[in-house]
Amino acid sequence: MSSNSQDGFEAAETMAFKAEKLAQTGLFKGMHKGMTIFSSLMVLLFVAFTGSNTDLAGKVFGSVRAWIEVTFGWYYMVTIVFLIVVCTFIVFSRFGSVRLGDDDSRPDFSNFAWFSMLFSAGIGIGILFFGVAEPIFYLDNSGAFGYPNNPYADLDGAEAIGYDRAVDALKVTFFHWGFHGWAVYVIVGMSLAYFAYRRKLPLALRSALYPFIGDRIYGPIGHAVDIFGVLGCVFGVATSLGLGVSQMSVGLERLVGISSGTFTQITLIALITLVSVLSALSGVGKGIRIISQWNIIVSVVVVALFLFAGPTSWVLGLFGIAVADYLASFIQMGLWFPEEEGPAKWQNGWTVFYWGWWIAWAPFVGVFIARISRGRTLREFVIGVLLVPTTIIFIWLGIFGGTALYQELTASTGVGTAGLIDLVNAWNLPEALFASADGIFGVGALGWIVSAMMVFLLMSWFVTSSDSGIVVLTTILSLGNEEPPKTFRVFWGVVIGLVAAALLVAGGLSALQTANIAAALPLSLVIIVMTLGVLKSLFNEVSGLGTGGKSDTPFVKD
Numbered sequence: 001m002s003s004n005s006q007d008g009f010e011a012a013e014t015m016a017f018k019a020e021k022l023a024q025t026g027l028f029k030g031m032h033k034g035m036t037i038f039s040s041l042m043v044l045l046f047v048a049f050t051g052s053n054t055d056l057a058g059k060v061f062g063s064v065r066a067w068i069e070v071t072f073g074w075y076y077m078v079t080i081v082f083l084i085v086v087c088t089f090i091v092f093s094r095f096g097s098v099r100l101g102d103d104d105s106r107p108d109f110s111n112f113a114w115f116s117m118l119f120s121a122g123i124g125i126g127i128l129f130f131g132v133a134e135p136i137f138y139l140d141n142s143g144a145f146g147y148p149n150n151p152y153a154d155l156d157g158a159e160a161i162g163y164d165r166a167v168d169a170l171k172v173t174f175f176h177w178g179f180h181g182w183a184v185y186v187i188v189g190m191s192l193a194y195f196a197y198r199r200k201l202p203l204a205l206r207s208a209l210y211p212f213i214g215d216r217i218y219g220p221i222g223h224a225v226d227i228f229g230v231l232g233c234v235f236g237v238a239t240s241l242g243l244g245v246s247q248m249s250v251g252l253e254r255l256v257g258i259s260s261g262t263f264t265q266i267t268l269i270a271l272i273t274l275v276s277v278l279s280a281l282s283g284v285g286k287g288i289r290i291i292s293q294w295n296i297i298v299s300v301v302v303v304a305l306f307l308f309a310g311p312t313s314w315v316l317g318l319f320g321i322a323v324a325d326y327l328a329s330f331i332q333m334g335l336w337f338p339e340e341e342g343p344a345k346w347q348n349g350w351t352v353f354y355w356g357w358w359i360a361w362a363p364f365v366g367v368f369i370a371r372i373s374r375g376r377t378l379r380e381f382v383i384g385v386l387l388v389p390t391t392i393i394f395i396w397l398g399i400f401g402g403t404a405l406y407q408e409l410t411a412s413t414g415v416g417t418a419g420l421i422d423l424v425n426a427w428n429l430p431e432a433l434f435a436s437a438d439g440i441f442g443v444g445a446l447g448w449i450v451s452a453m454m455v456f457l458l459m460s461w462f463v464t465s466s467d468s469g470i471v472v473l474t475t476i477l478s479l480g481n482e483e484p485p486k487t488f489r490v491f492w493g494v495v496i497g498l499v500a501a502a503l504l505v506a507g508g509l510s511a512l513q514t515a516n517i518a519a520a521l522p523l524s525l526v527i528i529v530m531t532l533g534v535l536k537s538l539f540n541e542v543s544g545l546g547t548g549g550k551s552d553t554p555f556v557k558d
Helices: 003-021 033-052 054-092 111-122 126-130 133-139 151-155 163-177 179-198 205-218 220-256 262-282 284-309 312-334 341-371 378-409 420-425 429-441 445-477 486-506 509-518 520-547
Strands: none
Touching (some): 033 054, 033 509, 054 341, 111 284, 111 378, 126 133, 126 220, 126 445, 151 163, 151 341, 163 179, 163 312, 163 341, 179 341, 179 520, 220 341, 220 429, 262 445, 262 486, 284 429, 341 445, 341 520, 378 420, 378 429, 445 486
């Protein structure tokens, strides 16, 4: 039998096997009925527990998270570095020319559309929420939270607030948003795309386990892994929506005088949910792609305004030095294990927290990145996902964070008195971005326009994260159907909005965020297995092709 005929037979066999697992009629037609019902019940129970007693939930999840950070912080650090090593190996190995699909396949999307969706879905409101606040926190030296604000700066001798400490503040921010985090997305997305498009398995987390458990991915083990991914997607997107509307409401209060209270935030959740569902219904190639591209266009305008209306040469100089310092030390930073109590607390509260957050989001972002990357080579995929969004993020953080750092260093009333440090110490992070914009554009017409564009970005970036999340979790629950039933796209879009609204009213968003980070520990084990699985399959594929033999997995050309 020819290899093409064999591939066609195996793909048809897989689709038939998958179809047996999906409901063929009734309410759940096109979905895996058991996983859909169980996931819905788990979401309901979690929200009921968290919302009914937020204090207890916060203590439980907080204790679990604290134990994980103290006990497994080193494990998170080593795991992320291991993933970077694997990414580097793929780029420079013979595997880099393997395509995510058949050998003659080509990308579904242009580079611009692909990069836009990578960036918008992978980051969203995060860099708007923390883009000013995080560098400012690292610039401060008050230790207001019970540990050093920036132990890296302290080790470098930059203990006083000044230019050297500003460089370290930006460098540490780059560290938390750079190669380490994106390596997680690369590995998960690459594994899923490889098994879905080259091995013809479902576009779901379970498929990456095929090299180890074979057809048992369609049984309880596969169900458990996929359900875990679905819950992480729902709670991750809901958490971001709850946090994002707090910043949006602050912006709207500045723009039109609307109160930034709970009613406004609930209204924003309803509006964003509606737009997200409509976008998800239109599909990846339409709504998500168009909104993602507009995100990039408006972002470029806002970044340009901040850069050229602010201290341009100073910010560019700081940016260059901080990037160079980051590139020279990011490997060392990724393997730093402080022994002193203060720096160790800082690392658990920031670096380990970030690594857990990247891991918790990896199933959602990984499935979406895989969905939009069919036809690309592994080398193109790794370089694109690892370098392009990171470069854009660094430019954004360098300009926004650098401007805020300049404002604190040159405040007319003295260094560190511009008010941004006070906002961050009060944990009023939503206000910090707009306060920094006021320092450049004032409160006149131009300031209003810039604030309006930032509110638009907050909303549009979240819409791209939300509609991507809807597509991802319905794809998982339909065992890889890239056009899942529209009824369930609406259902899960509404569920995400209701979870965010319910926990916002009950005050349980912080508990949900903490629970998400705690869930990263078992997810990290799944990601390691996925990594080993795709490496095993690649070695088998190349050795099989080179010797004329056949791989031990059934979906390889012989």
